[in-house]
Amino acid sequence: MFILLFLSIVGSNSGLKITRKTLENDLRVIFIEDHTSPIFGGIVQFDIGSAYERPGITGTSHLLEHMLFKGTKKMGTVNYKKEAPIIEEIHKLYSRLDRADSVEREKILKEIDNFKGEQEKYAIPAEIWSIYSREGGTWMNAFTSNTTTQYFILLPSNKKEVWAKIESDRFQNPVLREFYSERDVVNEERRMYESRSGSVLWDHLVCNSYIASPVRWSVIGWTSDIMNVTPEEVMEYYKAYYVPERCVIVLAGDVDPEEDFKMVQKYFGKWEKRNAPLIRLTEEPQQNGIRRAHVNFKASPQMAIGFHGPLYGEKEYYAARVLVSALTTGRSSIFEKTLVNTGMASEINVHVDNWDGKAKSLIYILTHPMKDVSFNTIEDKIFSVLDSLKENGISKKDLRRARNNFKMNLLRRRRYILWFAFGVGNGERVMGDPEFYKKELEMIDSITANDVMNALKEYINKDKSTIVTLGEERI
């Protein structure tokens, strides 16, 4: 009942029409029509993220994302012709810094300062931000993950052409200005994550759970890579992967697929198709045996337990999602009742990260044991709850609760067009179907208690788990 109602709401009956069009250069454009407010969300998604990097240039996808806010030959500058040689001189000077002794270094830094002073005559810092702000843009930002990089904004719907003009130029003609100060900014971002116990625990969980798959290194990259990557390497990366065939544009809200497609053709039609190089992502081998790690960190104890799960899109993946929901969603969930209400943990959460299907998913448990509860005790309790679930099976109530909550989450997102549009774009980018969320709902609805049990038995096994603890000492 709920699913039928839901599908009619988010589907065409609600006036929310989804249209997919493709340019000659293979750039895919998805339109989601919702005319309730004169606003539109513009999202540019690239099928590229940190998993496509290699050791030595980790963090490049993310650094590039930052750099693409720095302007182009026609944006962020009053005169690129005059600015370009100065940028070039600054690059050259920085490349000499590494090999310079302290005296030489001081001299070079002084020269750099002089050139930066010269560049100030031409450069207009943060101009993309400034234009978007004055035109009424909000939510302007971007993010990078292991498998995708996405740029987004919400604008009044009479400003669609502003968006097209800026975004088409930004992705076709970027200039890596202010490269070195931005590299420092990214390094500060890295320090920010290093200061947070949760981020440190996550990084250690992932790099211990995957020994071969490139999802194992963090999106932000290693410090030495961030601080040594060159503008040439970043540009090379951009040229290889920022190509129209790896890009999906989503225009959602008060949009007109026919008229707005003409606008997209006008601005993005000349973007040259470049045939991105074949990327073979190393497949993670089967894990044979438990892996353990401990991170010394001055914070309350935390534990993470990870398991390789099914690939995104497979039916088993949705069985795992239902399992996760039954285990952890809400106060009547299995773990809440058995660990939190019994005073063993202050918090326990279970999630699945699907890496867009580019690697085996990661099903993981995060918990904060209560004071005086040791890591061994909580670990034993978690596995004993899971073993007992394997014996007794999942209840119909748990199944229904999990399904309803899954659907409700999608419906919640529907209230905010930009957030809904991310899911639609991801459907196209990853599965080649902008309405893949509907299939996901059907899939979730078709999952039986047996499916959940099979997923539990297949994937949630202690001898194939990775257990990472964090705290001042391993208690």
Next chain:
Amino acid sequence: MRRFIPLFIILAFSLWAEKESPISKDIRKMEFPQLEWNLPEVGKEIERVELPSGAILFLKENHTVPLIEINIYIKGGSSYLKEGEKATSEFFASMIERGGTQNFAPSEFTEKLEINAISFRVNENGYYYSVNELTSKDVLDTALILLKEALFHPSFDDQIIEIEKKKITEEWKKKLDEPNSLLRELSTYMLYRGHPEGSIPDLNLLKSTNQKRLKELKNRFLQPSNMIIGIVGDFKTPKMKERIENIFCDKYNTGAHVGNIPPLTKETQKKVYFYDMKRAQAYFNIQHRGEKAIFPEMFNVMIMNQILGGGGFTSRIVLKVRNEMGLAYRTRSSYSTFSPISGTFSAYCGTSSSTAHQASEYILKEFENIRDKKVSIEELKVAKESLINSTVTRLGNDWDYIQRLLSLELLGLPLDYYLSYNDNIEKVTLNDVLNAAQDFINPEKLAIVIIGDRDKTNMDALREQFGEVEFIEYKIPGL
């Protein structure tokens, strides 16, 4: 209804930027169709009624999705309680949320919510409690029954009392682990030391809180006459009004005195307040108390802050500290005026301990600049345009907008605040911005609260900027 005309039509072309790229120039020349949109008005698209019980109700129909969201703001919270009762107040909120009711045991209550995918949250926000319930239209009856039970018939189950006390204790332990959440607590503590708003939670008081105390708090705060309710979603206004009137009825008014927030104590003096924590980054707030919401100066302050550090990447602090110097990933300034207690002016930055003194120096320099000299015409123009032209993208979502109205009602501010917002922003002049900076940023009061690695921080430089260094601790009694 008011129509918002994009500012660029109003402003003269003579104001164009001194430095502008070819694309920006092209965009300036573009002509855009006028936006057909009106901000919903109270009394027109949004109904506001005072119920016989004294509760204030806002209703806004929105039929885009079959969802109904109920937000309730309840005057109360730690600012109305004794010093140290912050955790007790949080505990009270969590017990409303999950402590069970006279007709539903805690487990039954949560199962009913979760099987129907109804979300129900109660938060403590210092001077008010907020209740949020989001439900699918088809289970609205259940959602309303549970809401009524939780607010007016809570049972405060003994077993849940013990569980929640332990959880809240652990939550506070976790807050001390994370530098940013600790900075928030420390900053409030330094601003309002000696006042309930800034007091350190006393977990011994939490431990001694029993069912009787919770019932006292319930009788004091959970009265319809003390509530502001906002409902958005897929319903018909007359029917919903009737249902809400029946639930939030006079019989639940206990007559207990809600009380007042005590007057502020003396502000802490200008100093370096240093908390030693060895992490990869240091975090600080340069701050002093500000004015409460005041008209019309608050619009001048808003524009001033937008230019100083509140306007994202184009604001001065971000341009200098992040963009040019590469010292921080996150830095900004804020001047909050929406509070019944006091406003706050602060500039935040996360940077390495070894560069904290440099970042703070640049920020202080920007304070000085904005107080010394008028901002440029271009800066004023971009700040105004940003705020005015983004009205539809900021306020165009009913689900968010209704909560803004609840805040206005709670603080006793005019309900047409957002309707007259653009006119007020347009009126701000270069002189107004300068006066706002001079009147509302006081260098003699600015203190820095910093969490960093003592061994890597240049204390002498900080001392030079802010005076004496006081090493502070944040010890929670009973933890």
